[in-house]
Amino acid sequence: MQPSDFVLATTVEKIELPDDLIGRLEGRSSLGRLGIVVHSTASIFDPGWSGVVVMELGNMGRMPVALYPNMRICSMTFEELSSPALVPYSKKKSAKYVGQKSALASKIIEDK
Numbered sequence: 001m002q003p004s005d006f007v008l009a010t011t012v013e014k015i016e017l018p019d020d021l022i023g024r025l026e027g028r029s030s031l032g033r034l035g036i037v038v039h040s041t042a043s044i045f046d047p048g049w050s051g052v053v054v055m056e057l058g059n060m061g062r063m064p065v066a067l068y069p070n071m072r073i074c075s076m077t078f079e080e081l082s083s084p085a086l087v088p089y090s091k092k093k094s095a096k097y098v099g100q101k102s103a104l105a106s107k108i109i110e111d112k
Helices: none
Strands: 006-016 021-027 050-059 074-080
Touching: 050 074
Parallel strands: none
Antiparallel strands: 006 050, 021 074
16 A cells, blocks of 8 residues: 555455444554554444445555555454344444445445
8 A cells, every 4th residue: 555545445254243242443553553544433343233344444654565465454352232232233224334245435425
């Protein structure tokens, strides 16, 4: 990635969260020290979310950084809720990215 580049990328894995678990995307410190930001906003995955994880990758550094297919660039952590979500992501009427299989462009136009 060249300095100032921004790309959407996906993980190889697909995740499916139960109604009582949230996921959090975390970037790798080793890449962060090179200027690679793994997510700029979307780091939390709601209970009931499923699909491939889309990362908002940016190079905030001054040097190009080589990223390769299947390279470890992030990790997921999980937190158990005290009770299941009343309305999991998969059942929200406003859910725009349910079951995504690839990096999709912004659907902000669908906001009310």
